[in-house]
Amino acid sequence: MESATLVCARVTGYDTNWGEQSKNILSMKRFTCPKCKQNGISFKDKYRASLWQVIYCNSCGARLCAQPWLLAFAYFIYTWAVVSFVTIAFYRESYMPILYLVLIWLSLDFISVMSMPLSVMRPLNRPP
Numbered sequence: 752m753e754s755a756t757l758v759c760a761r762v763t764g765y766d767t768n769w770g771e772q773s774k775n776i777l778s779m780k781r782f783t784c785p786k787c788k789q790n791g792i793s794f795k796d797k798y799r800a801s802l803w804q805v806i807y808c809n810s811c812g813a814r815l816c817a818q819p820w821l822l823a824f825a826y827f828i829y830t831w832a833v834v835s836f837v838t839i840a841f842y843r844e845s846y847m848p849i850l851y852l853v854l855i856w857l858s859l860d861f862i863s864v865m866s867m868p869l870s871v872m873r874p875l876n877r878p879p
């Protein structure tokens with residue numbers, strides 16, 4: 752069953768490959784599983800991983816978590832940013848540094864979600 756728009760697009764000679772294209776855009780937002788190398792991890796799951804949570808690959812079901820050392824380092828930077836900007840705000844008696852802090856916090860969060868590598872964890876039912 753084809754939609755009228757698609758038929759119309761074909762008749763007028765437009766590229767009807769939209770489905771494929773939107774799939775590609777979606778897969779750009781997905782992250783590669785370190786175990787099965789499929790794009791089985793959604794943005795939401797990746798974000799949860801950056802909150803120290805265990806996530807599961809949609810393709811192979813592997814237990815995954817964010818690289819603990821890098822995540823610890825990212826949290827160190829978060830803490831450092833909060834402490835230094837709150838200190839600056841206190842001494843300058845201004846709320847502007849807090850505003851900058853929010854922006855820096857959001858960009859740090861974005862960078863860490865986008866670039867944090869994932870580690871494969873041992874399955875729960877298998878002895879170590």
Ligand SMILES: [Zn+2]
Pocket residue numbers: 784785786787788789791808809810811812813
């Ligand atoms: Zn996988």
